[in-house]
Amino acid sequence: MNDSSQTNRIICNDLELADQLRQLLVHIAPDCEVLSAPGDCSAVPFCRWLGEAQLTSAGLVQAALLDATEVLEQTRHAFKSRELGLLRRRLVALLDKLSDNPE
Template sequence: MLDIHTCVQLISSDPQTANHARDALCNAGISCQLVNSPRDCQHAPACRWLQPLTNELQTRLILNDAINTLEKTRHAFKSRDLADLRRRLQALMETL
């Protein structure tokens, strides 16, 4: 169920179909934003799907994934070495 304050993003490469869908949503009282191209999206400047990843962002994503994996598996693998590795990776993330 949608909250009445939620703005739905309607993404379509077919403008005619998108306009019909937008009209139907608006008639139902649902706020929506029609996105035909990346420049139409209000979040495009910050969207990692539309922008090539910088080396720094790619490194952060990989480090974050490794830290999360170590955190999720810490009870399955009770290892002081893995715990130390997780802490070192977290410290590295803080310096980036």
């Protein structure tokens, strides 16, 4: 799963232009996503492009899990705890599993 805080996203409603951008960026910015439809986003179902109003219960849970893993990652040097590191890895694995099976 991509870390949504590290992924750059470009929203383009023109499908032809979006395809051209993808081809140009594949080598210079491979982590950049060009979104021409909500399903293009690797962070679905909790992509901010979709808006919170459209989130399902599962989407809200995934968004909360992503937030928790980001906080654990950002504070890992302040709190050198093996248990917190293992918890972060388990949460990331759960997020990966949930993103493979969208509802």
